[in-house]
Amino acid sequence: MISLIASSFIVVGPVKASSFTSMSDTMTRLKTSTTADHTIGLTLPATYDFDATGSIDVIVVDFPAVNFVMGGVWATTDFTFSDGTPRTINALNQGAGVTTVACADGVNNVGVAIDTTGMDFRILPCGVSYTPQVAGATITFTIDGTTADGTLTNLVAANTYTVNLAMTDEGSVGAHTGSISIGIVDNDQVAVSANIDPTITFDIDTSTIIGADTATPYVVSFGTVTTVDSRVSGDTDSVNYILLDLATNAASGASVTIQNVNGTSGLVSASTPADTVANSDGAIADGTERYGFCVNSVSWTSGSPLTVSADYLGMTCNADSETNDVEDLNTTGKSIIEAAGPIAGGRAVIVANVSVSAITEAHDDYADTLTFVATSTF
Amino acid sequence: MFRINFLMMVFTVIFFACWSGNAVEAMNSANFEVTGDTISIGGGNSSSASYSAEDTFGDLASGEGLESANYKGCSGFQCVDGSPYISFSVKEGILKPGAEGAGVALGSLSTSSVTTSDGVGINSVFILTETSAENGLAVGVISTYSGLKRLSTSDTISSSTATLSAGNEGYGVCVDSVSEDPDSPDSLSIAAPYDGTCNKINGHDVGLVDASLRTVVESTGQIKGGDVEILVKASISPISAAGNDYIDTLTFVATGTY
Numbered sequence: 001m002i003s004l005i006a007s008s009f010i011v012v013g014p015v016k017a018s019s020f021t022s023m024s025d026t027m028t029r030l031k032t033s034t035t036a037d038h039t040i041g042l043t044l045p046a047t048y049d050f051d052a053t054g055s056i057d058v059i060v061v062d063f064p065a066v067n068f069v070m071g072g073v074w075a076t077t078d079f080t081f082s083d084g085t086p087r088t089i090n091a092l093n094q095g096a097g098v099t100t101v102a103c104a105d106g107v108n109n110v111g112v113a114i115d116t117t118g119m120d121f122r123i124l125p126c127g128v129s130y131t132p133q134v135a136g137a138t139i140t141f142t143i144d145g146t147t148a149d150g151t152l153t154n155l156v157a158a159n160t161y162t163v164n165l166a167m168t169d170e171g172s173v174g175a176h177t178g179s180i181s182i183g184i185v186d187n188d189q190v191a192v193s194a195n196i197d198p199t200i201t202f203d204i205d206t207s208t209i210i211g212a213d214t215a216t217p218y219v220v221s222f223g224t225v226t227t228v229d230s231r232v233s234g235d236t237d238s239v240n241y242i243l244l245d246l247a248t249n250a251a252s253g254a255s256v257t258i259q260n261v262n263g264t265s266g267l268v269s270a271s272t273p274a275d276t277v278a279n280s281d282g283a284i285a286d287g288t289e290r291y292g293f294c295v296n297s298v299s300w301t302s303g304s305p306l307t308v309s310a311d312y313l314g315m316t317c318n319a320d321s322e323t324n325d326v327e328d329l330n331t332t333g334k335s336i337i338e339a340a341g342p343i344a345g346g347r348a349v350i351v352a353n354v355s356v357s358a359i360t361e362a363h364d365d366y367a368d369t370l371t372f373v374a375t376s377t378f
Numbered sequence: 379m380f381r382i383n384f385l386m387m388v389f390t391v392i393f394f395a396c397w398s399g400n401a402v403e404a405m406n407s408a409n410f411e412v413t414g415d416t417i418s419i420g421g422g423n424s425s426s427a428s429y430s431a432e433d434t435f436g437d438l439a440s441g442e443g444l445e446s447a448n449y450k451g452c453s454g455f456q457c458v459d460g461s462p463y464i465s466f467s468v469k470e471g472i473l474k475p476g477a478e479g480a481g482v483a484l485g486s487l488s489t490s491s492v493t494t495s496d497g498v499g500i501n502s503v504f505i506l507t508e509t510s511a512e513n514g515l516a517v518g519v520i521s522t523y524s525g526l527k528r529l530s531t532s533d534t535i536s537s538s539t540a541t542l543s544a545g546n547e548g549y550g551v552c553v554d555s556v557s558e559d560p561d562s563p564d565s566l567s568i569a570a571p572y573d574g575t576c577n578k579i580n581g582h583d584v585g586l587v588d589a590s591l592r593t594v595v596e597s598t599g600q601i602k603g604g605d606v607e608i609l610v611k612a613s614i615s616p617i618s619a620a621g622n623d624y625i626d627t628l629t630f631v632a633t634g635t636y
Binding site for chain 1: 480485
């Protein structure tokens with residue numbers, strides 16, 4: 001009787017369990033049936049650390065086994081682990097029911113055991129040399145579930161799912177626990193679209209003022225040309241420049257070509273078409289018959305640079321200069337300026353030049369017509 | 379007879395004393411631990427330095443007032459079950475609630491104005507979210523191209539945190555509105571830099587979107603009925619390359635901290 005009474009007073013004390021805090025799983029994709037990376041975060045209970053002292057601690061990240069899908073073969077590079085100190089994933093072990101991993105003892109070495117059927121990831125220090133962080137440390141464990149090697153694919157059905165966390169502490173399984181909810185959705189992305197319409201702006205001006213903006217007709221009058229007074233664009237001879245404005249949003253830029261009606265015949269007398277002031281490559285000079293054009297300068301406000309095309313590049317070309325180089329003309333067009341991409345505020349200054357020889361026929365009706373064509377490549 | 383009756387009484391007393399010692403699983407949080415509880419008819423008051431509770435046995439739980447600075451009680455099945463919870467949806471449209479997969483078509487961009495989700499012809503992004511996460515929620519965004527990029531070339535209208543203006547190239551998002559149910563335990567706040575002057579007419583402060591997950595809205599506690607409208611904006615310069623195939627993909631992620 002006394003023994004029965006005595007045994008009835010034996011009371012089993014309550015089981016103490018501690019919870020993780022600040023638990024989260026930041027994923028890169030929430031869409032169903034899509035691979036995603038995971039960044040698992042948790043904070044250990046205040047008086048507990050993650051160590052290998054006495055008994056090796058184990059942190060378990062448990063995904064819903066019937067829903068998530070593992071694929072490929074995991075590599076150590078698929079994971080990172082930090083408990084305040086970035087640790088080295090020394091080794092991993094994977095397979096159905098795998099819960100252990102052998103790895104080299106080291107102050108920062110951890111191993112990862114992957115149960116490919118249970119959808120569990122277990123992280124544990126490799127040996128007694130592991131230097132623990134302070135108690136209550138924040139743990140960060142990342143899983144690269146998207147790139148080659150191992151993959152972790154979201155569930156096929158949109159819903160809320162629970163990822164369970166646990167820690168074996170000093171041999172006590174599930175000594176600390178917690179859980180995270182993740183929301184898998186049918187669609188986590190927004191497709192944004194836009195378009196930009198093509199534009200090109202091209203304008204011609206003729207003036208002795210380089211910055212002028214003039215209306216049609218566009219005219220260059222050389223006036224009287226003598227063997228001792230060649231004529232050139234600029235203030236000295238009051239001969240107009242030809243000013244070209246170009247702007248475009250064409251991804252591959254634009255070019256402007258020059259052509260004339262007379263080709264290398266150059267300036268042709270209207271009354272006597274056989275008489276010409278010929279056009280050819282070379283420099284103008286007093287006493288030399290030559291007619292043509294050169295590019296004095298190019299400028300732009302933004303975008304791709306406005307450049308001088310190859311045929312006109314490197315020529316001596318100055319305002320009021322009677323020794324400029326000129327390029328031969330043709331009736332089909334050759335590029336004179338260009339831009340490789342979108343350009344705004346492009347401006348080219350073209351100098352007109354003419355010189356005559358002692359045998360250049362006298363007429364007051366020499367003329368030519370130039371055509372400039374701007375073309376963008378979108 | 380007296381001896382038998384005495385023994386029966388003793389055993390009865392002993393039975394009740396032992397039965398009360400370990401009837402329920404210990405409950406604890408970071409700040410308190412209830413090492414033992416009494417299941418009895420009637421209930422009573424329990425307290426420690428940082429918590430107090432009045433519990434009633436056999437009564438339907440009201441769910442009211444079970445909270446102090448360091449303790450929160452929760453009545454009902456889900457609370458006993460302790461299941462964490464989060465919900466999240468992303469839709470696009472002119473008006474709420476929008477539709478999944480509708481996208482945001484900004485249309486033809488112009489140098490004369492900023493193009494924006496406008497509630498008329500260009501969709502907004504609508505997000506609904508709830509969570510039981512006691513440490514709050516964060517909704518973030520990732521951009522696939524860190525800008526609007528042409529599908530056929532490398533031309534890109536890059537994203538940056540800026541005040542968009544006509545004739546200047548830019549792209550980003552901002553939060554037009556946030557709200558939650560009146561009885562939501564916590565409220566959503568707009569995270570910088572998505573909290574600038576943002577509206578469908580002339581408020582064009584946008585935040586950067588790129589390959590990093592950037593928090594757009596967040597809370598520090600549980601959210602019920604979270605409702606967010608996000609505007610997408612873009613502007614171009616005269617040298618923004620022409621093309622009809624500018625695209626980006628915005629991925630939204632909701633994360634609860636439990």
